[in-house]
Amino acid sequence: MTHLGSAPLPPLADNDHVRGAPDATLVIEYADFECHFCAVAHARLTPVAVRRVFRHFPVRSKHPRAWACACAAEAAARQGRFWELHDSLYADQGRLEDPHLWQRAGDLGLDLDRFQADRRSDEVAARVRRDFEAGIRAGVATTPTLFIDNQAYAGIPDQALIQRLATSD
């Protein structure tokens, strides 16, 4: 009944979206694609040599397109292009409607019929929901929230944190 009660942050899993050198500092990020603060966090983290994990935390009342974008990114992941769509969405948050998603998927060379079917599938919805619920249980209450060494950092990472990540081994 209270399956959304507190639980530890799930560790890095095989089906997480991860990029960066395996020996770099691990940054687990709960974010959504319509969140402007998340776009700033992405911009600040991009030049830093960390190992990034992206987990979905779409809050629909605040960001009506966040859920659709999360499912689109998962559909792209099923064709091996999660990070490409991730970067595309954050590069231009002014165009997140369905025709824009089709355009982006086409630009990435995705199989569009498969992309369409996947992004509306129960499996993709469950995958997004899995991330969201794990975030709720770990205490995520705003986006972006970063976890570094199991310490949560809510909001845009400030320059001090970016600097610390940039100089960590």
Added chain:
Amino acid sequence: MSPIAPGTAAPEFRLITEKGKEFTQDDLRGHTTVLVFYPFAFSPVCTDQLNVYNEVLDEFEAAGARLFGVSCDASWSQKAFRDHLGVAIPQLSDFEPKGATCRAFGVYHPAGFPQRALVITDPDGVVQWSFQADSPGDLPGANLIFDGLAAAQSRV
């Protein structure tokens, strides 16, 4: 001042619904109720807080609980806030006499607004769990409410 302790009957209080009706301790009976005290309508942290709780309203309902937002804002401001957020969580106003209900629940900030606090009452109107954030800027995650509901169930 600390938030009302579990095991205490809810005090006498009077809040005003968005429709202008009274909501008192008698309205707690027959339901498990979560009162979400928040500092101000339209302030940034409150915005995130109600948005996230709204995302898991079905789960709160499945857990047998109903949520209300409580602040010292006027009902019109609360309704505008709720419409602006696009959330379904009903609002209760502690506008006049300002903060009287917050004081009764031990969650009135000395600077004149509700602490960021959560109170769960059982169907008999008895407080079963309460929480106050260390700072009004801290945002309690929805997980804490689910923890509170589980703790409340284990007490009865």
